[in-house]
Amino acid sequence: KSNKGKDKKLKRIEENKKLDEHWKLVEAANNVTDPLAPLVSFQNFNKNGLSVALSCVKAQCLDAETLKWAFDLTKANMEELYSSSWGWNDKEKLKELSDDRMWFLLATNQSKPVAFCSFRFDLDFGEPVVYCYEIQLEKEMQRKGLGRFIMQILQLLAVKNNMNKVVSTVLRCNESSKNFFMEKLKYEVDASSPEDAVYVILSKTTK
Numbered sequence: 001k002s003n004k005g006k007d008k009k010l011k012r013i014e015e016n017k018k019l020d021e022h023w024k025l026v027e028a029a030n031n032v033t034d035p036l037a038p039l040v041s042f043q044n045f046n047k048n049g050l051s052v053a054l055s056c057v058k059a060q061c062l063d064a065e066t067l068k069w070a071f072d073l074t075k076a077n078m079e080e081l082y083s084s085s086w087g088w089n090d091k092e093k094l095k096e097l098s099d100d101r102m103w104f105l106l107a108t109n110q111s112k113p114v115a116f117c118s119f120r121f122d123l124d125f126g127e128p129v130v131y132c133y134e135i136q137l138e139k140e141m142q143r144k145g146l147g148r149f150i151m152q153i154l155q156l157l158a159v160k161n162n163m164n165k166v167v168s169t170v171l172r173c174n175e176s177s178k179n180f181f182m183e184k185l186k187y188e189v190d191a192s193s194p195e196d197a198v199y200v201i202l203s204k205t206t207k
């Protein structure tokens, strides 16, 4: 009996140690000034008639105009889909986008923003992950490989910063996004995804 108790205690100590190590990885990733700086060949996308520059900044470094553009684009692309699922809320979305822990990958054409991906380095069920909150492209930018390019960057940021996977939540009614993640990018349904929800949690491991 006492051995069993000891084993349990040791296991708990090990688990806490692991959690602590994982937090340190998340903290280290969040302290990088520009996570995109080492990925030189991923700072431009010139393909299929698009010519776009990419940059990576924390939400708190975005100017008010760009933040408003990101919010308006998300609303234009998503409000209807949200309405038929968990409901759209201006205030909540703005709060989420401008959260201190949020990072933005921003795609610009001649300094004009045309697409973005908001993400966080975070712990998800104790695992260090890159959590993709939004990926939103202006209509005329879609279906030209830019979304895939942006998600490749996220995967590389996960590898470089020792995160275990990239995670994204997708509405079940968002067929194009499900195609994008599951067919195009080979994301799989994450173990944490609930069965009967309006959304599905998808992930792709860095291993």
Ligand SMILES: CC(C)(COP(=O)(O)OP(=O)(O)OC[C@H]1O[C@@H](n2cnc3c(N)ncnc32)[C@H](O)[C@@H]1OP(=O)(O)O)[C@@H](O)C(=O)NCCC(=O)NCCS
Binding pocket: 077, 134, 135, 136, 137, 138, 141, 142, 143, 144, 145, 146, 147, 148, 149, 169, 170, 171, 174, 175, 176, 177, 179, 180, 181, 183, 184
């Ligand atoms: C989903 C999105 C991020 C994909 O980026 P993208 O640059 O358009 O996608 P890519 O060109 O890299 O890849 C295209 C693939 O995505 C999927 N896809 C994208 N748009 C689609 C559409 N309208 N219908 C069906 N599949 C679609 C397909 O698998 C497609 O592959 P194919 O062109 O070979 O058929 C982008 O279309 C977008 O911003 N959509 C609106 C907002 C949105 O739904 N965001 C996701 C929220 S979770």
